[in-house]
Amino acid sequence: MWAPGVVHHGTRRRRAAYRRAVWSGAEVFVTVGVVLLLLVVHQLWWTNRQARHDADHQVQALEREWGRAGAPEAVGSAQGGDDSGSGSASGSASGAGDGERDGKSGAGDSTGAASSRGTAADSARATPRWSQAYAVLGIPRLSLRVPVAEGVSKADVLNKGYVGHYKGTQQPGQAGNFALAGHRNTHGEPFRYLPRLRRGDTITVETKSAVYTYVVDRILPQTSPSDGGVIRPVPRSTVRPSYGYRQPGYYVTLTTCTPDYTSRYRMAVWGKLTAMRPR
Template identity: 65%
Template sequence: MRVPVVQHSSRRRLARRRRVWWAGGEVLVTVGLVLLLLVVHQLWWTNREARRGAERKVEALEREWGGGGAGNRTGDGDDSATSVPSTPARPSDGIGSPDTPDTPDTRDTRTGQQAVTARQSRPTWSQAYAVLSIPRLGLRVPVAEGVSKQNVLNKGYVGHYRGTGQPGQAGNFALAGHRNTHGEPFRYLNRLRAKDVVEVETRSATYTYAVDRTLPQTSARDSGVVRPIPRSVVKPRYGYSEPGYYITLTTCTPEYTSKYRLVVWGKLVSVRPR
């Protein structure tokens, strides 16, 4: 009977292989845990912190303005609400903030209808100065000037595109918000339907818009959607051809990517002074 002989060199090689495999397994487990923590941070922690910060800012704005939110004053038969024509008498000059009440003091001599014009000054860069409410989405978040990720969007705020109109102005009040992470205020923007209510509350008034049209997907560089008369330059059949009082809401699509943009448009239907 032959007895197998195991050489010491073979044992050493097997031991080295085991150590290599063990070390490799530990590295893979460590990398997996780090990636998991990163995912948790992005998908949970950033949302938690941004939402808390946004809620605190909304509360601070309401205290500063000295009253409850826009939702507390919404209702049918509000005699203080002023209706707005679909076509303005003339475009409002300049870009500004809603520090001064907007009053329907411009009359279209051709139609006899009233139009709202805004006499406003520029808001401070990255400063929250309004509150956006979308009842269908259960959303109520601050609106800040600019669309900087670090100073605005990553705080859970909605950002105002610099150079577009302000609430209540003739033209286009254009906003951007995250769809995923950092509060993701526009996570469910695709759920909005025609006639859904979008409200923008400022120090001086509450502006109510009604959702009118949706552009499901366009290029991230489609600048036409935020022009004073919004119309996609990528898909020209989407948009408008006449001046009006518009709001534009933009976010990334599909979810968890930033390749394309989803766009929702609305029209101003009423103004309620505070």
């Protein structure tokens, strides 16, 4: 005669404990997933939104300041010493696509700029304060206008959506290399579309005293983050020596990370000064 099986209380308790464990594990996974999603949204959306807003506001503030007749220019010695996120002309390229290989031509004299170099150099002698926004970088092809600040500290400059000036490199219009870094992803990502630049594209740098026009000349698509040669006075890659220059000139260098969403490599865009217009 058939009799129903007997389920012991110990078996029931084990089954209940197993169900609770599975349910608790599922809750933990869902919670972790939501937190990760919020972090991604914060990094990819909120930091961009906030940094772009702040950068646009700073550009407008600089333009208002420059528009005031007789307003003193806030300049002085660098403050705060070296920042852990700062770079220099002798160090690595901490931020920096498409490449034009080095040809036979050197930097030489920049066409159209010879008559204005003395004035350009004089107007750029003062060193801005550390993390001070003092210029506006414009790249028409990228529809970009972004503040330039002294230093490449992440917290004080780059994460604000600004472009940072490498300490130890030249200022706009000076002989040598005016070298800049900017984020490619997150925090305003001003150099998000830097690989779209092509030879002949225009780069402008506006200060209180003048507007400097550079023209893209060569592009290094990928190099090591420690390739400090790209921001030297005569820029030339130490990792890929076929990219760069051999003669002194008036250069601008834009650096950022590559490829997207990584900091494994750097890219560099070089331009030559072609004109300077006093304000």
